[in-house]
Amino acid sequence: MGKGHLIMAWEMTLAQISKSPFVRRINKARLPYWFSQPTFSLYNGSTNPVEHVSHFSQKMAVHIGNEALMCEVFPSSLGLMAMRWFDALQEGSIWSFRELTRVFGARFVMCSRVPKPLGSLLSMVMRERETLNTYLDRYWEMYNEIDGDFEDVAVRIFKVWLLTEHELRKSLTMKPSHSMRQLMDRIDKYKRVEENQTQGKGNAKALLEKRDSRGGGYYNNQPRRDVPNQTSSAGAQVINSLFKEPIYQILEKIKK
Structure with a gap:
């Protein structure tokens, strides 16, 4: 031109x-x-x-x-x-x-945003090795895309899909949260614990690397952790079994 x-x-x-x-x-x-x-x-x-x-x-x-x-x-x-x-x-x-x-x-x-159905929360399973903070981001993003007042259901579902061995799930099982505000207070507490643990592991790893570089000890960069796991196949079976039932039946189970 x-x-x-x-x-x-x-x-x-x-x-x-x-x-x-x-x-x-x-x-x-x-x-x-x-x-x-x-x-x-x-x-x-x-x-x-x-x-x-x-x-x-x-x-x-x-x-x-x-x-x-x-x-x-x-x-x-x-x-x-x-x-x-x-x-x-x-x-x-x-x-x-x-x-x-x-x-x-x-x-x-x-x-225009198409609202997500309530059943979308039923797929928000916490993944193996996923941090609580990352899981929260995914869960709340999905929750905010659902129209309607389902706060009580969202509180219950959140606990159900935490990993079985997660300390927050154990705490919520012993003493359930009855509102979103209560749940967020509990989550904040365990987020701080998780962050402190991550920071502590980083400091310990740096110390071990320093000792190993001086020849003062054995360093293994992949320590074993003998903790119970939720296998992906087990998680898939749970999800598959849930979605074979109507959502109102699933919600009744969650309430119990």
Whole structure:
């Protein structure tokens, strides 16, 4: 492409951007002199557009009655990809904030998050050698994608899928948690224990390496641990047996 074509393309882009998709009534409206624009999370086209509009409306709650202001500020909450969509809107095609959010939702509707079913938590088994912190990240990520109030069920399921030999599972069996807050307090305690143990093992390993380098002792970098294991085949049998039953029966077992 020659220099002339590039200049022409640039001028056409500027001309398109300079055209407002809002009707004259909105374009001519003046911003309140006391208006201070909130900080928005920019929409990048990869999340639910309804959630973005809700977040924007909450930030602009005190100005919700000023439709022109809502329309003019909304583009400030859009990221690069969404701004391309906004700049391409037909001139004078938007006459209200409701219409703006309608076309916005229609364009990015495929980005809406599909809620996960409650049964998704039944697959969140703690893996062999997985740290409590890593397991928590996976478990809460899945829990946050489930719509509905299932806090009590989530608390029970969390204990069921911990490794049999895990100290936290033993503690929850002896004294169950009855709320998410109680469970999180117990988890925090065992996370600190796990972190201290990991740090202690690192210090002990460094000490052994130092002694071995001086010829003062025998160092084995793969110590044996004679602890009971949950084999992957056993875990698979449990999962398979669970999913052969309806979920309401599974939840009744968990409650017991």
